[in-house]
Amino acid sequence: MFGRVSLRQRLVYQVVATVLVIPFLFPLVAIVAISFSGQGPLANYTAVITQTPFFTFLLNSAVISAGTIALIYAVTMLAGFAFAKLKFSGRKLLFNAILVGLVLPSIALMVPMFIIVRQLGLFNNFLAVILPLSAVTVPLTLLLARNYLNGIPDEVIEAAKIDGATSFGTLVRIVIPLSRPITAVIIVWAFLQAWNEFFLPLLFLQDQNLQVLTQVPQFFTSTYGSDVPKIFAALVLVCLPIVITYLLLQKFFEKGLTAGAVK
């Protein structure tokens, strides 16, 4: 599309791109700038770590994220492998039945979830967050995984079978090693959902020792009065792990995210 480009055209592109990106950059810069204001960066960030149960919440977020990632990954790869590479009757129907979950607004499940959690006695149990979160995330990860696994040649699977591998052996020893890009996507996506979740922990983990990192900013609105710079320091600390993970896995993540949606 871009054949010979003159210097002037280059300049025009650079200026247009910069103008387009400024409104997106501005809030990011403002967030960091506010977190440095007031008593200064050191005091703000120290306050977030020392005046709140920061490390307890960090640990809780990490445990919930790890549990959610493990459950979503296992469930997704097992089902994705079957839907992509095994033939069985009702395959399309079952796949579509799971995909309905993509459309579902999770708020529509709030009343039943509340009651199911109470019936099962799962209040103040991490499973009350992990299970619903996984259930609403699996439809998307499964769609992406199925589309990716469709691209693994059948010959590879056949060859493993000729060598006497069971279907599970084929999945573990052949398919999973070939699935690194989609593995990265599933892990990042599940991590995002679990780490960023706000309402499920708020509703189901009412014991303060069990709450998660997204609650940290609240400490500076309720307990200590509204201290804007510290709230923003908390926001930066909450978002940092996600941003770092994204930057590390950027290439894989974008490839996999588009794999399911662009054909």
Next chain:
Amino acid sequence: MTMSPTLDTSDPEDGTGTPGDSRARRGHGHPPTRRPKRRGGRTAYLYVLPALILVVGVVYLGIGYNGWVSTLDWNGIDPNPESVGFDNYAKIFSDSIFWDSLSHVAIFGVIVILVQMALGLTMALVFSGPIFGSNIYKIIVFVPVILSPAAVSIAFRQLLSPDGQVNEALRFIGLDVLTNAWIADPKTALIALAVINIWQWTGFSFILYQASVSQIDQNLYEAAQIDGAGTWRIIRSIVIPQLKGTHATLALTGVIGALKTFDIVFLVTGGGPGRSTEFLTTYIYKQAVQQFNSGYAAALAMVLLVLALTLTAFQMRAYRFGED
């Protein structure tokens, strides 16, 4: 014709009498029919079972339970709820807050979908042009997508406050006339929510457009250039039509996304001022959690669900999804 052909692994291609074909039937006890099944049988269901249990257990059980609760007059606690049949549904249709919420979602949805698609496509084209540091531009636009909606909401409450950074920036560049109370003003609150959503999600449209733009056959551009078409003409006559699939995907996910939007509305405006930014989702939450109208909340949730399913099915048909 432009998309690279993905490896087609459909059965007929495997031909007849490959070694795999005969082995596949080993141990299944099926008569050697020409069924297009090579492997799997009952074990295949075991692989699918955990996903089914999880999704059916939470989603379908939830929907079913919701359906039942929607026929009750119930505060969510009383052990003996009273059955009222379809009264809750009848009430919805004469509930002006419901209709207002629906129109807010519709306005919000149309704005965010159109703006995100236009911005995302523009960026995909400009950033793939001859510019320095295109990866940095890309990261800046995509980072909002991965941030927690809760964090984004808290941040924008401050940025959009009357003496917040957005108004400050507007004054700085001499656009004092545009300064506003944004989220505190019923006239601009819905627009403010749309802007936040656009800020957070344009990166998603951008990434999808970028991937599909890179798949357009270069020969088409060359042919058009030989025919004397300029950049603008190429975009209009080649790029935009070639991206049909991506437009459809984004419209579909945009509609679903608008109907699902909850966190930012609830945390930024709480549906206010007044009811000026009430969404179906926030209305459901308030009915269920704050007003203890479990039955009515469940009926609203069922209406939302039916709406989401209908709009999705309608669009999938219109865009001809699922036709391989």
